[in-house]
Amino acid sequence: MKKSEKFKRQFQLTLWTYALFLFATSTVLAQSFEDLNHLEGNITKTFYSNGSKEQAQIMAKRCDNVISFYKSLIMFEPVVTLLVLSPDDWSKYTNFPVYGMPHYNDAKTLIVASEDNNFWKSFIPPLDQLSKELAQQISKTYSEKGNSLSMRGFFDLLAIHELGHAFHEQGGLYMQRKWMGELFANILLHTYIAEKEPELIPALTVFPQMVVSSTNKSDLKFTTLNELESNYDLLGQQYPNNYGWYQCRWHLAAGKIYDDGGKQAFKKLWQILKKQKEPLDDVAFANLLSKKVHQSVANVQLKWDE
Template sequence: MILAPGDWGNYAAKGAVYGMPHYTTNQTLIVASEDNPFWKSFTPPIDKLPPALAAQLIKAYTDKSGNLSMQPFFDLLAIHELAHAYHNQAGLTMQRRWMGEFFANLMLHTYIAEQEPELLPALTLFPQLVISQGTQGFTFTTLTDFEDKYDDIARQNPRNYGWYQCKLHAAAADVYNAGGSDVIKKLWVALKKDKTKLNDADLIALFTEDVHQSVADVQLKWNGK
């Protein structure tokens, strides 16, 4: 369901900020129809950015009115949400909260890279921009925080949640670049096979041996800064 601001409160999940894609309790996918303060909150003044990055952003995110808008990135997140639907229907065991989000981002990135590569700048530049601004003002930055405080972060700290998603988008890009489209297929099989919750050591071993070292590195090399 694509909603204008005036309709958001009638159909979106309670407390969901306008612009945050999500499913309702009846499994309806909710996305925003237009630019909004939440999306804009991640974008610093263009004159404060390095010239090279500013030029890339202007090229990727300038709307028909000549204004900078992150909508080309956020519009792609519907594919991320569909990935959640696919793995839920297939009964995959995500093992960790971060893996559930990373998996959806990897499926999104793989689809865009393989089927619509002209959209890669729109998909990848926004996460780079958010990460480059650092973590000042964010209470949560570790994967342990994401696991233990997921609901609080998602519902009460939308910008902090957005930062995590951007880190996981960037990780998905790195994994795809390292292993190509085979990685999402191997990850699907691995998460389908193991139904019991694994400890960190066994999970890293699973990713290293059955999927790709780059997936294990998402956890091994995570840096909250």
């Protein structure tokens, strides 16, 4: 098997797992965290595995900062419990089979990995299979100590995506479309990083750029937003690679929305999704987003197929 074909199959498998996580939630196996260590002094209630205190402090501080940032912007904060788990503890607290994937359980429990792992590393492509520019971006963005590469920087940030779902689910927003629920979480993620940790923008954006640029749309079963709405369950069950492509498109769209509308675009989106409780057709929804939020948000729907 050629090296490029081998990587393509490996990449499809890892993208499948990423999409599966984004499509579905897991179920917490243990409601008591007494076997974990409790990290004191944070807004976010945090528990961690032995030997994971440093990573727990980093993740808890970031969650606190995200919640504080949005509390000042939209006057709302969700209730979240954070678990920072070692490989040994992972299966005790989640049914999700792959160590390393951040996921948000039972509406209030966010689970993240405490250490680097093969799953994160599996997303790094053979650099000689990429354009020179993209290969340089990946090497620069995802280098670890000793010059090894890992996607840890991207996956650590996905915890904020999951916090985004906590905001809209606990905040009582009516999302209108399934794609809006995911776009909303990515706008929340990108807006926070751009405002408070802009040095992490490459870690957030290079991976989605790689996926979108390396995907041939003709190889996908579904490509439009209406197809996603009509086949959402089918996508997650039978075409998760296809769903992963949608997610990466929403990551890039979130960056465009922030660049054009700043943090006020998110604030206006929050307000209108909280206020508008009646379902809207595509034309009315696009008009609402254009007039009450920002044209860049409406353009996700209006210009998706361009």
